[in-house]
Amino acid sequence: MIPNITPVGIDRQFRIRKLEFTTYEVEYREIAGQLRIINIPVKIIEQPKSTLQGSIDEQPNYMIKAQFAMGFTNRGRRGPPSQDPSKGENVDITNYVVWETERAPWNEFIVAGDPAYVLRQRTTLTKLLLIKDKYTQDGDPSINAAIQSTFTVSKLEAQEAGLS
Secondary structure, eight states: OOOOOOOOSEEEOEEEEEOOOEEEEEEETTEEEEEEEEEEEEEEEEEOGGGSTTOOOSSOEEEEEEEEEEEEEEOSOOOOOOSSTTOSOEEEOGGGEEOOGGGOOOEEEEEOSSSOEEEEEEEEEEEEEEEEEEEOTTSOEEEEEEEEEEEEEEEOSSOOTTOO
């Protein structure tokens, strides 16, 4: 069950300190290439302690709204562009992905406040679906990805310029 979290809180300014794609190699029959995924925060809201039942953390709790982006560099078969490349039979090709989760980068964002905090985020692939016999406008195989993002929060040790 997903808890009902109302976006009530302080809309915090933030800036990107480090941002990298997580990359995977895909090798499935005649489909081969590099998959790149990233989940970029677009809004960070600090949740008031009063709204969090049982919270005893000294660190703030954040609600993060993010935009997911995916890119695929195709080294395999190409096909004619499909009218609707997002509709069709899904084939789970997750087992054909070379997992490099332990090498997934930690992206870092500096969140304004007094004190300021570092929000670290790691995005990993959880499922990769190929839409059978469907191709993008570039002729690449049509794929969908499911992801998971993990976050940590820590106090910023030294003040960095750019946020107040």
